[in-house]
Amino acid sequence: MLARFAFSFALFLPAGAVADDGEQKRPPNVVVIMADDLGYGDVSCYGATALETPHIDALADRGQRFTSGYCSASTCTPTRFSLLTGMYAFRQKGTGIAPPNAASLIQPETVTVADLLKQANYETAVVGKWHLGLGERGAGPDWNGDLKPGPLEIGFDHAFLLPTTNDRVPQVYVQDRRVLNLDPADPLWVGAKKPSPEHPTGITHRDELKMDWSHGHNGTIHNGISRIGFYTGGHAARFRDEDLADRWVAESVAFMETHQQESPDDPFFLFFSSHDLHVPRMPHERFQGATSLGFRGDSIVQLDWCVGELTAALERLSLTEETLVVFCSDNGPVLDDGYKDGAVEQIGDHQAAGPYRGGKYSVFEGGVRTPFITCWPGTIAPGVSEAVVCTIDLPASLAALAGVEIPAGACPDSVNVAPALRGEPGATGREELVVQNNGSAFALRQGRWKLHRHDGKRTQNLVVETKLAATPVPRLALFDLETDPRETNNLIEERPEIANQMAERLEAYLSGGRTQR
Structure with missing residues (x-):
């Protein structure tokens, strides 16, 4: 790996990062x-x-x-x-x-x-x-x-x-x-399916939980809490x-x-x-x-x-x-x-x-x-x-x-x-930035402007605010962060030229044709 790199301290250290004897x-x-x-x-x-x-x-x-x-x-x-x-x-x-x-x-x-x-x-x-x-x-x-x-x-x-x-x-x-x-006498097994019918879970042994689950987190119980997925063994290693x-x-x-x-x-x-x-x-x-x-x-x-x-x-x-x-x-x-x-x-x-x-x-x-x-x-x-x-x-x-x-x-x-x-x-930091959720929604920020793009059916049930809520969203939305930091006023019809230009740049990133270095 060493052959792939070269470095020169003098080029990049902050101004003044020189000792009294002139050494970097x-x-x-x-x-x-x-x-x-x-x-x-x-x-x-x-x-x-x-x-x-x-x-x-x-x-x-x-x-x-x-x-x-x-x-x-x-x-x-x-x-x-x-x-x-x-x-x-x-x-x-x-x-x-x-x-x-x-x-x-x-x-x-x-x-x-x-x-x-x-x-x-x-x-x-x-x-x-x-x-x-x-x-x-x-x-x-x-x-x-x-x-x-x-x-x-x-x-x-x-x-x-x-x-x-x-x-x-x-x-x-x-x-x-x-x-x-x-x-070694108690090997650890991890899987996506219940290992046996009697395996305790947050569904079958809910009365053993010290923190109840509200959705999804109802697999294997450890420390009074049920989790996503299943595992057995490894008891001496558990925290x-x-x-x-x-x-x-x-x-x-x-x-x-x-x-x-x-x-x-x-x-x-x-x-x-x-x-x-x-x-x-x-x-x-x-x-x-x-x-x-x-x-x-x-x-x-x-x-x-x-x-x-x-x-x-x-x-x-x-x-x-x-x-x-x-x-x-x-x-x-x-x-x-x-x-x-x-x-x-x-x-x-x-x-x-x-x-x-x-x-x-x-x-x-x-x-x-x-x-x-x-x-x-x-x-x-x-x-x-x-x-x-x-x-x-x-x-x-x-x-x-x-x-x-x-x-x-x-x-x-x-x-x-x-x-x-x-x-x-x-x-000034960076000029533009792409952000994503887990892979079905993206946004591009350029200065004051931010363009959202939502792909796939799942984004119609986007998690917004800080609670789980089903909220329909358009595929494209444009916001002016200077005047509307809460992103409530979609300007895509009022500023189509900006939206189209940003949509093209975002697509270039998502298709692998553009980087920032």
Whole structure:
């Protein structure tokens, strides 16, 4: 892989990144914290008043808070795919929400952000939710053997994972390539069909549930919660939902501490892939009841605690001014996403998507415009930015900060927005952006204009606002975000020339004929 890359620190490091003796400083450590299902209005620095997020707010106070920060999709798997590969997920088949036994969606030959950073001597780690599949195409995960290809085959030195997502089976940790603490005498089996007539599920054993399901999540029961899919065995390897955040923080802090002990002269990259506040929302007992919003709100407070623990570790290791922290979310908010956890009943006046319409599963702004913060004390001046930036831009932007040249054809849709991430005066971010839902709806933003395109029958039952609702939508719709940020006034008949031009450009992207690099 080394032959595919070249790098020159002097070209890309921020102005002033030169030591007194004239030597070029090393590039920064990078910690990317990705929340799960966190909406634009879910944290206090973006306007939430029903709860407080002091540690996330502290990042914003010390860095750049973006008002046009996006994820590339309104569901988790495609956003995470694009963050790592710098490629729109719609360019590869099978990148919708991954089922439990999905094979690896990112093949070893694909250049990732971790690959790029390793060429600048970064040590790389991913901790938390994966949900990008494991194992060979056509085979999928070997739960009782080596789970590869996986993160270690696409540029990560270390991995400590929830292999799928926690409303899907199995509830086990994967450390590097193996299920942690798996007893060979109790092998793990994962499948899409009920393994036996007597297998307990959320339908047949509903009285055993400590959190009831509302739709869909009624397969295998673990820890009093039924999930999507079925599994047996692996009992010694199973975790308790309430302990996820604590364990991931502990693993992340241990990675940073060990790195500083063993390789203090080299930078590191940590992708902290949180599961908060995805369903099933089951925060640790010490956070339960912390807000008036039920377990969804309590999970936001738990997420904020995670941010505080990670930034405190950086401070303790004297790494605060040597580390770029990026805080983002994989998509917008949803209330009832399959469990009866009080999110709908206890929402009150809280506006999870802030001033925007829509949420998870939609291409309205509420589904894809989320909190996005960059913090690098001593390098990034505090401020608020209107620049358009997206999680898909991290590969090109971090490569630029590290002085790495991206090989031809790699990361085709990732734009170098490093000047905007650093808060440089006049930095404008990207000029246009394509976003998607799980693959049946798309939108193109160009400045003030945004064009929606809805394909297939499913989009006629689009999930809008933050509740499940059947809402008919036209195939094409045009909105002016400057005058209509809630996207309520379709201007396609009033401005057909703009709509037609944008529809042609969007089609060029979707047909594979246009990239952004």
